[in-house]
Amino acid sequence: MALISFLVIFLQAGAVFSGSHSYRYFYTGNSEGGEGQPHFTATAYLDDFPIGIYTSATKTFQLRTKWIEEKADPALWKNYTNIFQGWEVEFRRGVKKMMEHFNQTEGFHSLQWMYGCELDDDGGIRAYDLDGYDGREFMALDFKKVIHISSRPETEVIAQKWNTETIEAEKMKNYLEVQCIETLKKYISYGKEHLDRKVAPKVKVFHQQSAGVIKLHCQAYGFYPQSIKVKWFRRGAQKVRSFEVPLILPNTDFTYQTRVTITVPPEEMDTYFCHVDHSSLEKTHIVVWDPSQNHLLYASLGASSILLLILTFVLGLKLGRRRQGNRTSTYSLTPVTDGDQPPPSPSV
Structure with missing residues (x-):
């Protein structure tokens, strides 16, 4: 469940607004690796x-x-x-340091880092x-104050340490608000035809x-762009509220899926309609x-599985960088003329 909570944060933080595009990175470092589960992704x-x-x-x-x-430089x-x-090296260290911080000596643990930028059509x-860490957010960068804010009492000491290194926060702010945006603009130009396309949703109830109780599910899938409205109505006119927060998840084929669910008491069996606008x-x-038919649809569930796997991959790098007082390193980076590259490791 902890990993699910970080996934929800990820989806909300990176939710692309209508008319906008985003470019993001996800890093995960795991204390244990194995078949199908790398130490770092x-x-x-x-x-x-x-x-x-x-x-x-x-x-x-x-x-x-x-x-x-x-189109990009090889x-x-x-x-x-x-x-x-x-x-990868820094995240291995970071996971160990976090385990020490939480007095953990064994078990599976993961460290995550998510960062990115979004660009609206209006600029x-x-x-x-x-x-x-272990699926729970513990730190966020405040871009106005340019300081790290801890979201957990036990990581306040980490925030204090990171905030003594103000130059690192300034570098990250500059990277995300300048270089990341430039990279995003470039990729949008590369894929303009693909990103401007429209694909109609398929809908199953x-x-x-x-x-x-009876749960009615309306699943829309295979649509693009992301923005969509899915609503339930009773007898064609009375809107029925869903008490679950629907997520719009990406599929592996550059389309999206979502599902809206309502709960219906058996004694209130009636005519229900799902309305989809895209x-x-x-038109809608x-x-x-139809109660006599039940389409058990699990379309494109691989997308959400991939997201979970990637988040399990991605959680480890940043803490290793932040918690090291000595910023020496055993490797170096080769500069390229293209400005599109993720933030370098601590030595740079």
Whole structure:
């Protein structure tokens, strides 16, 4: 559940507003590795979709987006590999330091770092820099005061230490508000045709019955762009409120999915309609719930699984950097002319 909570924070922090685009990184360091679970992973996202990934298993940054690969400087990805190899070392140290901080000597533990930027169509920008441990956020960078704010009492001492290193916070603020935005603009230009497309949602309605109640689910999937409205109505006119907060999750094919659920007492069996509005649709798409049919749909659930896996990968780097008083390092970075690269490790 802890990892789920950090996933929700990630989705909320990175939620792309209508008419905006985002560029983000997620790092995870684990105390234990194994088959299918690397010690360290770093993933780059464009609008919620993974465009490249580095893991401690592959030791290389692997691009996953062809239209970026075709236009970007190949030397850039080699530099990514160098940077992430350095961060892999720092995250291994960071996980150990966090375990010591929480008096933990064994078990599976993970350290997470999420940072990124967003650009609105009107030129407005947003940035965020969050740290998590074992799935719970414990630190965030305040971009106005340029200080780290602890969200847990037991990590106040860490915030105090980080805030003595003001130059690091200033560097991160500058990176996210300037360099990250420049990179995002570049990638938007690379994929303008792809990012400006519209794909209509597919919609399915199904139900589940247990403990004396019926849950009606309306799932919209395979749509793009992200912004969508999904609502339930009774008898076609009375809106029915959902008490669950719906998440819009990315699929592996650069589309999205979401699901809105309502609870219906058996004695209130009636005619229910799901209304879906999306920029790809000329008019509201309406699907009627038929109690005699139940489409148990689990479309594109791999997307949310990938997000969980990546967050499990990504949690470790930053703390290793922040908690080290000595900023020497055993590796160096090769500069490239392209300004698009993640923040360097502590030695830079």
